[in-house]
Amino acid sequence: MTTTAHDPGAPSAENPGRADIRARTLRRDRWWLAPLVNALGLATFVVYATIRSFWGSAYYVPEYHYLSPFYSPCFSASCVPGSSHFGTFLPEFPAWLPLALLSLPFLLGFRVTCYYYRKSYYRAFWASPPACAVAEPHGKYTGETRFPLILQNAHRYFFYMAFLISLINTYDMVVAFQSDAPDGSGRFGIGLGNVILLVNVIGLWLYTLSCHSCRHITGGRLKHFSKHPVRYRIWTGVSALNTRHMLFAWITIGTLILTDLYIMLVASGTISDLRIVN
């Protein structure tokens, strides 16, 4: 037996007395499928989100007030007029800086430190492990005990920020129900873009509120639910959502891409918004 490659299945001084079974796994099902699909899904999102965040245009539809979530909130003087719902107290940005500089790092951090996505990318990209009862290729493993992965413990701060950003996204969504009349005044209107924005915001709330940190903060940290009936009820609700955290994580990847793509296409004039009311 050569010693050049680490083979965790083989007995060695490291694995004293274990059954000598050399195969990396004896699983015969398609265990590689889930990590593959996860890797493709996550990679798609990362690539799309990176490109669009740095794109710098086609993120706002002025007549319907549609603002892409990748550009909210837009605080820079470089932002397209009207897209800054909370003012432009930051100077112009050079082209290589994403306009949502203040929110994107937190949104990224929220998802990177998310307990579900951690499972997904540890398995899909790190192969740590690739699937249950399939040996991982690494010789050494320290998990989240030291830098940098110990920073995963900061998840709840990203949750706090993501909560605020979800409020902003909600505001963006509400504002978009006001479209510009031909005379320049505002009036109520609904287009397909509104529906998409609404679905996206609902998805974002479900994802944000079903977060494990949220579950902990709202009630999980209590030793005695019986002494805090209101928080217990909130915790019960969050817990119910929490069981679907994975689902919401993937749904929001879809809705974020869809929302941004739709707004990009409308803003760039490639398609026109399907109007339902005004």
Added chain:
Amino acid sequence: MGYRAKFEVWRGDSSGEGALQPFDVDVEEGEVVLDIVHRLQATQAGDLAVRWNCKAGKCGSCSAEVNGRPRLMCMTRMSTFEENETITITPLRTFPVIRDLVTDVDFNYVKAREVPSFAPPEGVAPGEYRMSQVDVDRPQEFRKCIECYLCQNTCHVVRDHEDNKPEFAGPRYLMRIAELDMHPLDVRNRKEDAQEEHGLGYCNITKCCTEVCPEHIKITDNALIPMKERVVDRKYDPLVWLGKKIFKREELEQREATGQRSLDDAGPENGSPLPADSIGPVGS
């Protein structure tokens, strides 16, 4: 409706050396993998070693890997396999093998001993314990554990890295810490210990423990992640730290709840009231 199935069973001894041995064996309707192993014992291999007890999924003894997947043999129905499929049974990979399908699971007993026991509230007499069902619901889920050690076996932290065994208690015993931390009347603070003594930080929540749990306990979502969050409260949350410094809030909450002293106090020893020197062999 019976048929003849092909089996491969790992046979070997405590040196770890061994091989898969092929068998052709009858299968009857409604049988589970453990029935087939017993038939092998009775008809073809009288000394085939297998550990089992209740044969009803309640004791957690007959853990093994069936077609590479950690399972209880008594809860793996033969009807889940194709009739022409070769079924491979191997011992748990993470623990030293004793013989054939039996492994030495003492690692788990060592880890169990390292978790400080329930620390009862002082001055509450037996019979005076009062707990609400909503408060015991959470730890009760974890007490469904039948200690089959499938989670301990599957967790890659020790399965793929023998050298992590000293530092890492494994999902079952991290869950035990969570259980005690959520026990309405336990007075010991267990959060820092979970991280520093029992290796909670090694867990990267990849959820294999939950996937293999035959009791369907949500180990990751309900025990490990909440425990990680509780550790953050104590170790990594400046706001909570500040709040504690200023208000001593958590301690108040604890004291009010259990009629107890400081949360940081290890709690009373809960055993015999005997002085040490009264223990010893008879007649010595």
Added chain:
Amino acid sequence: MADTSTPDVVHHTYDVLVIGAGGAGLRAAIEARMRGKRVAILSKSLFGKAHTVMAEGGIAASMGNANPRDNWEVHYRDTMRGGKFLNNWRMAELHAKEAPQRVWELETYGALFDRTPEGKISQRNFGGHQFPRLAHVGDRTGLELIRTLQQKIVSLQQEDHARTGDYESDLKVFHEFTVTELFKEGDRIAGAFGYRRPTGEYLCFHAPAVVLATGGIGKSFKVTSNSWEYTGDGHALALRAGARLINMEFVQFHPTGMVWPPSVKGILVTESVRGDGGVLKNSEGERFMFRYIPDVFREQYATSEDEGDRWYDDADNNRRPPELLPRDEVARAINNEVKEGRGSPAGGVYLDIASRRTTEFIRKRLPSMYHQFKELADVDITTEPMEVGPTCHYVMGGVEVDPDTASTVVPGLFAAGEVAGGMHGSNRLGGNSLSDLLVFGCRAGAGAADYLDGLAGVPAVTDEAVDAALAESEKPFSVRGEENAYTLHQELQQTMNDLVGIIRRADEMEMALKRLAELRDRIPRVGVTGGRAYNPGWHLAMDLRNMLVVSQCIAMAALERQESRGGHTRDDYPAMDENWRRELLNCSLVEGPEGPQVELAHQPQPAMRSDLFDLFELDELKKYYTGDELGGHRADQGV
């Protein structure tokens, strides 16, 4: 592969040996250790896997949390009625009085029972118990009990570690260890011998006190809810050490075991299904139990379905449904329905909770049952009825002990739990087993500690005895085996199941005794292949001789008792006979020309203390007692 050299024997010295790590064994070990003794626990399976985990329903203790009218006297009456007044009255008294304390104590060890709205321990209904009395955790109470005691042991070991630096200095568990022999010096216990199952290594324990807590004998029967460990080891060890077994004819067949699929036949379906509203129906859809209420219980049970159904909500003003009759009654009724052709396809009857309770209720109250049927039989009990039939569940008989100290007639030998006899009389009530384990486990630990405190000198184990025990264990390796242990075991089980089963007849039992005698000749010819390390063939060969001697005791006692009572039903003597209530049958081993033989003898049942006697109404006692025994009753003294 067989190693022919004489293996080494490793020696250990302890104060108390506890054989068995179920509820009784662990409670005894805790008590002995808390009283300052060095204790070793010898357990056949892994620590924490004992058969106690299979107990589902709960622990009977009259805490009065669910109904404040409950108290130890009511519990005592229920226990005696359930056992048809054949119980050892003193054991039943101690049991009823001490059970609540033993349960509350578990909470200080960390147990988490289901709660009442006031935060007390919730208590549920069970067959034969007048009030809701069973402390429970869903339907996995046995698991909670074993885990709690296991964790208490660990807690004591942690204390020892803090003091001595060694977790195992004063309390050590030798798990996967089989005891094959007890040693005596003169008439006193001196130690025990056995082997480690994983390695085959032989150990000799030098200890002046031994607590037997080995459980039951179910593996002598084919259809049983018991696991492989239940081979009657403690019963056989006690016999060989010179102690007596009593009441061995009383074997409880639990009315509801699974009957399909065949491979799980016998696995238990908890009585809580009925306690929580489940009803028994035959293939014609009839709730047949109303036809099977015996006269002695006529006043306590509902006679109409309406009344039975009302009882679940208003127990004070209605009588309980007959599905909750004591286990022997229900088992016989099911047996009869099937015999008369009203059974289910797989040879059982239907247990239906699906049509009577909501899905949420069933899944909350009976999670393991839901799980068990879903995974083993692919049956969803929230939508379909279960198929159930009787299964060998528990032996009421066992080692005769002194109620207060759990000591046997052999000085230094104690017994507690299922291996001890007397407490349950002719039939055990559901829930009384777990409380029995705790009450008498504790008393056995205390009894052993007291015995040691009064012991003048430590009895010694002789080398000859060790050599003999070693030779006995080695024998199967040297036999050129024409007999297969597995085949003999199957024959033994079939014999007991068919001929000494739930309904018994003299000719069948005579046949059984003949077959057992044949097996007795064949068992020494069992040979094994392979080495000593984890060799199940060898293990079974060693256990077979225990199962055989226990089976002989059961068959002989069953043949002798010419009446039907509790767990003993004679087709040829269908009525209960009050004259037999005064008689106990005991078994002992006596040296005969062909080695030790089981001998059966009669002994009188001790008379109940008068204040306990007075707890019953004279009318009720008349159903069980002969006229001349009733003289001392309060009603008779013109008060």
